[in-house]
Amino acid sequence: MALSWRSWLANEGSKHLFLFFWLSLNVWLFGKTFLLYNQGLQYYYLHQMLGLGLCISRASASVLNLNCCLILLPMCRVLLAFLRGSQKVASKKTRRLLDKSKTFHVTCGVTICIFSVLHVAAHLVNALNFSENYNEEFVTLNAANYRGEDPRKLLFATVPGLTGVIMVLVLFLMFTASTYAIRVSNYDIFWYTHNLFFVFYMLLMLHVSGGVLKYQTNLEEHPPGCFNPNKTLRQNLTVPKAFEELFADYTTEPFPEDLPVPEPFVQNSFMRVCSKEPKFQSHFPETWFWISGPLCLYCVERLYRYIRSNKPVTITSVIRHPSNVLEVRMMKDDFEARPGQYVILHCPRVSALESHPFTLTMCPTDTKATFGVHLKVVGDWTERFRDLLLLHSNQDTEILPIFQQRRYPKLYVDGPFGSPFEESLNYEVSLCVAGGIGVTPFASVLNTLLDGWKCYKLRRLYFIWVCRDIESFRWFADLLCMLHNKLWQENRPDYINIQLYLSQTDGIQKIIGEKYQALNSRLFIGRPRWKLLFDDIAKCNRRKTIGVFCCGPNKISKILHKLSNSSNSYGTRFEYNKESFS
Numbered sequence: 001m002a003l004s005w006r007s008w009l010a011n012e013g014s015k016h017l018f019l020f021f022w023l024s025l026n027v028w029l030f031g032k033t034f035l036l037y038n039q040g041l042q043y044y045y046l047h048q049m050l051g052l053g054l055c056i057s058r059a060s061a062s063v064l065n066l067n068c069c070l071i072l073l074p075m076c077r078v079l080l081a082f083l084r085g086s087q088k089v090a091s092k093k094t095r096r097l098l099d100k101s102k103t104f105h106v107t108c109g110v111t112i113c114i115f116s117v118l119h120v121a122a123h124l125v126n127a128l129n130f131s132e133n134y135n136e137e138f139v140t141l142n143a144a145n146y147r148g149e150d151p152r153k154l155l156f157a158t159v160p161g162l163t164g165v166i167m168v169l170v171l172f173l174m175f176t177a178s179t180y181a182i183r184v185s186n187y188d189i190f191w192y193t194h195n196l197f198f199v200f201y202m203l204l205m206l207h208v209s210g211g212v213l214k215y216q217t218n219l220e221e222h223p224p225g226c227f228n229p230n231k232t233l234r235q236n237l238t239v240p241k242a243f244e245e246l247f248a249d250y251t252t253e254p255f256p257e258d259l260p261v262p263e264p265f266v267q268n269s270f271m272r273v274c275s276k277e278p279k280f281q282s283h284f285p286e287t288w289f290w291i292s293g294p295l296c297l298y299c300v301e302r303l304y305r306y307i308r309s310n311k312p313v314t315i316t317s318v319i320r321h322p323s324n325v326l327e328v329r330m331m332k333d334d335f336e337a338r339p340g341q342y343v344i345l346h347c348p349r350v351s352a353l354e355s356h357p358f359t360l361t362m363c364p365t366d367t368k369a370t371f372g373v374h375l376k377v378v379g380d381w382t383e384r385f386r387d388l389l390l391l392h393s394n395q396d397t398e399i400l401p402i403f404q405q406r407r408y409p410k411l412y413v414d415g416p417f418g419s420p421f422e423e424s425l426n427y428e429v430s431l432c433v434a435g436g437i438g439v440t441p442f443a444s445v446l447n448t449l450l451d452g453w454k455c456y457k458l459r460r461l462y463f464i465w466v467c468r469d470i471e472s473f474r475w476f477a478d479l480l481c482m483l484h485n486k487l488w489q490e491n492r493p494d495y496i497n498i499q500l501y502l503s504q505t506d507g508i509q510k511i512i513g514e515k516y517q518a519l520n521s522r523l524f525i526g527r528p529r530w531k532l533l534f535d536d537i538a539k540c541n542r543r544k545t546i547g548v549f550c551c552g553p554n555k556i557s558k559i560l561h562k563l564s565n566s567s568n569s570y571g572t573r574f575e576y577n578k579e580s581f582s
Contacts, residue, residue, distance in 0.1 A: 018097070019107060026063050026111060034059040042215040044224030045141055045278065049133045050126050054213070057122035060115045065290040067115075068204065071108035072294040074101035076301050081341070081418040099420040099577065113175050120168060127151040127161075140280050143212045160210030163203045170200045187379065191354055201295060204287060211282030221276040309346070309414040316370060318389045318408075322471035325437065326386050329362065329372040332413060337363045337371060339444040340421030344414040345373070350384045359551075360416065361443035361476075365451055374475060376437040420549065420577035421445065425456040427547035431537060431574075433464045433560060435552020436472060442551070443476050450483050453495065460494065462537060464528060466501045466552070473500055473523075477516050484518050498522045534563045538572035548576045 037043050037055045047054055074080070080098055127143075131154070134147035143154060155161040176182070177193035216224065311332070319327040337343075337360055346355035362372040377386050388409045421441040424430045425448070432442045442463065449461070463480075467473055480498060487495045500523045537546065550560050557578055564576035 018100070018104075022104075022107060026066070026115075029066060030059045030063050030115075033062040040215075041219055041224050042217075045135070045138060045216060045280075046213060049135055049141065050129045053122045053125035053129060057119055057126060058213070060119040060122065061287075063115045064112060064119060065287050067108045067111045068201075068287075069290040069294050071105060071112065072291075072298045074105040074108075076298055077415075077417040078301050078305060079297075081416065084418040084422060095423065096420070096575070096577070098418070109175070109178070113171065116168065116171055120164070123164065124151075124155075127154040130154060138278060138280065141214055158210060158212075160207055160212050163207040167200055167203045167207065170196050170203070174200070187381075188354065195353075201291065204291065205285075208285035208287040214280040214282050216278050217281045218276065218279045222278045224278075305414050309344075309412045311412075312410040313413050315389075315408045315411060320390065321374070321475050323469060323475075324377045325374055325472075325475055326377060326382075326389065327361070327372055327374050327475075328389065328411075329370050330411070330413065331369050331371075335364055335369070335371060335413075337416040337444075338422055339363055339448040340419050340424060340441055341416035341444075342419055342441075343373065343416050345385075346412040346414065347385055347388070347409055348412075349388055349409040350381055354381060355414070356381060357417075359419070359421075359440040359444070361440050362447050363444050367451075374437070374440050374443070421551075423547060423577060424461075424549050425458045427545065427575075428457060429460045429462075429537075429541050429544055430458055430547045430549060431462040431464070433466075433548070433550045433552065433556065435466050435556050436468065438551035438553075439465055439476060440551070442549075443479065446476070446479055446483055449496075450479070450486060460541070461496045462499075463496060464499050464501070464533070466503055466527065466556070468502075468504045470502060473519065477519055481516060481518055499524065499528070501526065501528055503527050530559050530563055534566075534574070535568065538568040538570045538574075541570075541572055543571040545573045545575060548574050550576070550578050 034055045037047065037058045038052075043054065080101055084095055084098055128151050130143040131147070131149050131151050134144055134149075135141050136147075143158075155165060173193045174196055177190045183190045216222070313330040313332045315328060315330050317327075317329045319329075321327060340359075341363075342357050342359045344355050344357050358373040358375055360371055361374045362370065364371045375382055375385075377383055391407070419441065424432060424442075424445055432445070434442055446463075449456075449458075465473070483496065484498065487493055498519070500519060502523060502525055548560055548564050550557050561576050561578075564574035
C-alpha cells in the first residue's frame, strides 16, 4: 500500500512534528539548565560540593516545571470547547490539533514520570554528598548539620525530602492506575487516583520552599576561588600559646586592609585577592511562577463548571433499548450544544464523586429544548444508574409528565465539551464509521441533518455502522428511516449513503418492522471491505478532501487510519479523525 505524504502530513504529520518539537524543547531546556549549573560562577562552591548531582537535579527540575505547568491546559475542557466553537481558531488544521489534547496530556505525564526518576536519583546522590562533603568553611551552604550525618535524615526529616518522597508515591499511583489494563478493568481506580493531582501540586509548592540549594550573591566582592589573606593568615600563622593567653582579645583580629599584603601571598600573579567572605542565598521558588497560572486557570474553570452544573436537569423520558442500552432525554435551562459534543453526567445517588462522559445523541434546537444521551450498561456505575432510573418499571419505555419527575434521581450535567465530530459538518464529503455503541456521536449529526441540512457545508455523507447483533440497529433505525425519507422527498437521495454491516449472524436476518424496509436493503452480512470502500469513495469524489470520522474498536480505527494515509490515483485526500474523551 503506497503512502501518500500529503495525507500523512494531514493526518499524522502535524502530530508527529509537534511531538518532535516538544521533545526537542525538553532536551534543550535540560541541556541549557545543566550548563548553567555546571559553569555558572554563582554555583561554584555548591558544585564543588555536589558535583554532577547538582546539575542533573536542577536540569530535570526545569523540565518538570515546564511539564507540570502545561499538563493542566489540555484538561481545561471549557477553554478548548470555546476555541473550537469560536472564530478564534479559524484554521481547520489548527482546530484538529485541539483534538490531540489528550495525547499532549499523556505526553506531558510520561515526561514527568521519566524526569522524576532522574530527579530523584540525582537528589539521592546529593543527599550522600551533603553528608560526606560537609563544608566547614562555608557552613550556610550545607544541607546537613554535620559531616557524616545520616542521608536518610535529609530525605525523611526535612520538608523538601519528605514532600519529595510523598510526591513520588502519588505519582507512582497515578501512573500505574493510568495504564490501559487498569482503566478498562476498573475505571474507578483510575478516576480516584488521578484526582490525587491536587495533592501532588500542593506538595510540589511545599517541596520547593525548603531552600536547600543556595547560590552566591556577591560575585564581584568575592569571585569564586579567589585568595582571602585574612582567612589565610588566621589559618596558616601559628600563634604561640603564651601570646594567646596574654593577648586573647587581639589574636583573631583580621589583617588590616590598609597595609600591604605580605610577600608570600602575592607570589602567584594569577590569583585575585579579595577581603570579603562569600554570601549565599536560597533560590526563590521558580516552580510557583510555572504552575501558578495554569493551576489558577484550571481551578477557575472547575469553579465555573461547578456553578454551571449545580442545578439538576429535568429528566423527561427514559427509554430502554435492545442490547442493554438506555436512552435518557433531559431538559435544562439555557443549555446549548453543537452536534458531536459530549457532556459529563453526575448522579450523587450512584456515586458522590464519580462522573462519566457521554456523547450527545440529540441536541437542543430553536424549536425543542430536549437533549439526550444513549449509554450502554457496562460496569457498576451504569448498572446502578439504570436501576435507579427504571426502578419498579418493567416497561421498555417510561415517559412521565413533568410534574411526576420526582421519582427520578437527581442528575447533574456538566458541559457540553468539544470533540472531533463537530468537524463532520464542515467537510463537503464526510465518511462516518461507527462500531456498536460508537454510533452515538453520529446520532446527533443525523438528528441535526433531519432538522435541516442546507445551511451546512456537508453535501454528501457516507454512514457505515457495524454491529454484532441485529437488534442493535434498532437504536437509531427510526432516525435513519426518517432522514432517508426526508432526503428522498427533497430529491436528494444521494446526500447520504447508509451501509449497515452485521458482523455475526447464524443466517440471513433483517430488521423487523415494515417501516424499516429502506434499511433492510442496505443491510450486509459480514465486515466491510475497507480498501474497496475507500477506493470507491475516492473514485466518486475526485480531487476532494474527505473527512474520515471513526468511533469504535481500535482494530477498525487502525485500519481506517492506515487507509487514510495511503495514496490513490484519483487525487482524493482523506483526513482522519477519531473520538477521544479528554
